[in-house]
Amino acid sequence: MSDHIAELRARQARAREMGGEEGLKRHRESGRLPVRERIEMLVDPDSWFEIGALALPEMRGERHVPGDAAVTGFGLLDGRRVGVIGIDSSVLAGTTAPVGMRKQGRLIEHAQQKGFPIVLLCDADGGRIPDVMGWRFSTLPLDFQTFLKRTDGGPDVPRAAAVLGPSYGDSALHASTADFVVMAEFASLALVGPSVIEPATGEKLTDQELGGPERATAVGNAHMVVATEAEAFDAIAAFLSFLPPNSARPAPVAPPADPMTDPTELESIVPLGAKSGYDMRSVIAAIADGGSIMGWADNWGPSLLTCFARLEGNPVGIVANQPIIRAGALDADALRKELAFVRLCDRFNLPLVFLHDVPGLMVGTEAEKAGTLKAYEELALGISTAKVPKLGCVLRKAYGGGHFAMGGRPTHPDFLFAWPSAELGFMAPDTGIRTVHRRQLEATLAKEGRAAHEALLQELQSEWTAISEPWEAAANLAFDDIIEPGRTREVLIQALAVAWGEGERVRP
């Protein structure tokens, strides 16, 4: 037996060599950490439980490929159990081959069946050649019924991905399945890498030009960019701390904390006059618990803010217009981002809080080309069918489709509130008057001249303004209450408790 044990030990040690001295040296010189150090940094000490370490490639050459270039196992992250897939790019650039795929598939199945989150450490240059060539490609042990998400009707689990190097092919696909993708500044993320693109289309690109953080975040492929790998792991830990281990469990409650900004300052943070901009982040800071705000996809459709936060310790997803970017008008990107965020929150029992200050949807040829119409329809449906509590508050303006895209009445919010400064309607006053009263205005200008035209415009504007005020809306129950800005946090906390009802805080 002692011989067998000695052999086992030798094999286990060899299975952990990663790319060997040479491979690890090159890997480190590129500024990246070896996969096993990444895992050590990520999970709590003494919690790592590995499977498949002794895996080896189907096609073997001279080169030792420990674990078939992937490390899979389970660990605790701040005490929460997670399944981890780490690609080992210190050997054969972390390329994937059948055994490694099966290994990853098994990890995913375990985590999904047992109901805990999956963390993906992406850093791989696509499929391995020749292991995936020819007929082998058609028999690859990829199972999209599990690989992409749980499809057997059981509870869903959160996925978080850290993109820590050039990630193409199935590493990119992995990231694409994740609910949160954080990427290191030096990493890149795209369907395929520059080495495939150049022969295919002739386009010459660097990794950064193709899928660097700026590109990857602008289209929502990645949701956050950090400088170091350590920060990426912090971001994943923070993300998972807002979510339950699976969709059948309530989201975890944290110790409550006072907001960073005194809520009474909301009166002065938001300027009156629909044309002055302000940073919606400062509003959120006066509503959410201090130290509880985590941005999600800041660079994707940035006229809309999406973030996780807590209200008296209870996690929520906040959707808010960002007036300092294109006045907060919603374009196709912003609408798609919002839909992705709404679905994410809805899957994992995070109530939605909408903060409206929206002039409307983007219109025009560019907007149509970008698919605004379809994006709007899908979002409206997504919000309407979301089963978590939905709360809304109009801070300043909420016009037309923009208002509905922010969870207006037709989308079935549990409660809607407005500040006394709210302006409501199907269109903003100036363009609205020109649209609705176009003939009357033209006729007046033609018959009675400029002065009469101006007077009519004034009159129509003051009428429009009066009916845009929130009072009639409240009188007709479009709003559940009109509230003082300083009470927003407290009202939302109370509304949330009522909206959840008495059961466990899990969506029906």
Add this chain to the structure above:
Amino acid sequence: MIGSILVANRGEIAVRIIRTCRLLGIRAAAVHSDFDEGALWTRLADESLRIGPAPVAQSYLDIAAIIDAARTAGVEAVHPGYGLLSENAEFARAVEEAGLVFVGPRPETIALMGDKTAARAAAIESQVPVLPGSDGVVADFSEAMHVAERIGWPVAVKASFGGGGRGIRRAGDESELEEALASAGREATAAFGRGEVFLERYVDRPRHVEVQVLADHHGNVVHLGDRDCSVQRRHQKLLEEAPAPALGDEMRDALAKAAIDLSHKVEYRGAGTVEFLVDPQREEFFFLEMNTRLQVEHGVSELVTGIDLVEQQIRVASGEPLAFRQGDIDLRGSAIQARIAAEDPWDQFRPSSGRLSDLRLPSAPWVRCDFGFERGDAVAPHYDSMFGKVLAYGLTRAAALARLGQALEELRVVGVPTTAPYLRSVLREPDFAAARHHTGSLERDWQPDPEHRPTSQADTGSDGEAPQVRQVSLPWGAQSVAVTIPLERSSTARRLSKMTGGTRERDVALAVEKDGDSTVRAPMDAVVVSLRAATGAEVAKGDTVLLLEAMKMEMEICAPVAGTVQSLAVDAGQSVQSGTVLFAMEPANATS
């Protein structure tokens, strides 16, 4: 000029020296213990050599290992930094015997100044005023009593081979003198291997003022102005500034002259500091000691003179004459430094070890940060708890203070408690702002206000209750925001050990505990210095049963109740981990 240097130190000073080496195009070799492998200074240097396991005695204090490293690296010179071997004449000699240049004064000068009695004699010969005292080692209690009666109470008992504030005790009367003699001697023996002590007059409400000197091999000596380091705790400096405020021109000139005279007298070479005790009431000053090395606070002098002291040290060691004379040195403005140590001012400055799970340095006009560590690094129990310094400059003292205050506010450290928030409050003390403070102000008058204890400390400290949350910093748009991560209860202890790092496997969930007031445990990782009672001894409540030392500090472990000491489980010299049972007490009422 010297072309290659081994930096025989660690932490911020190693980083500081390596930076100047790089500026001058000098090849720099660093050293590291096993614990420090991969640390910032080892990466900034051109190479780094392992010198032994984590404990300093087997690494940074191991002369042979360092000389070996210097030989392996093939360097021309060795820079000792401060602390560790920097004032060890034997080390300087060993460096020279190995055919290398020691960046510092001659070994004889180090030996002379290291012996406080000899240093005092040298000062007297240079007509530099000294405190009335024993003029030499006191052999025993009766001689000490005799001297004390002559120079007048209270007296200061000091270890001849002490330094860095260790081995100094105040005695107000006969009864205190006996304990002071024993404890100063013991601490010095433990720290420096020599236990001789001497006596001096104890000045009430003194200020600590020192003069930076620079001397070459050609007989040139200049001073770079003075510094005030009166904000101290247990003789350890916490805030240091240049120039010393509220000092008359006459006094300032006299201090500078005294420093230069003494430097000439001992044929000093390189950068040195002559420390004085200033009695502001009587407008007198007394020579304290001369530090034959770079000081922790050298940066404030650099800021007001524009002179890179490390560069000058290297040039002098290379044999170059000083490129400037006294008249060329222009002192401008005011600079102040705060030492950032992993200590909890709200818990008697208890040193703490742990991982710096976040570290963000303030970046602002006129602010300088000297740090030896980065985010993710551990502050280890084996080493000094100071892990960095924040300095600020201003044309006026008030501007420098304001800038330092803001910088300290912006400094972000998660993972260990630090001195920063407390020092920020000291900057706002009216007596400090008006420069009316003295070396006892901090301990006597500036107790940390419990109201202002930073809340994050509870989240990050390594003692006491396990934290329920930890904090990370994440981008949100253009800003960076703190995000609190609640920990799952089941593994808070695990997470805690992850954050506290250190020896990594250390079980830090064990804290100060007294089981039903009868079992006494070690409050932190420490070494047992001595036992004061044996098993079976009867003691009163509060009697010292044993002495622990950790992170440069002695700690008396007292009987929690009156009674009999039971099962004393440790011996002098033994290392104990936080939570180790030291002894149990059988209460007196139970025995009767």
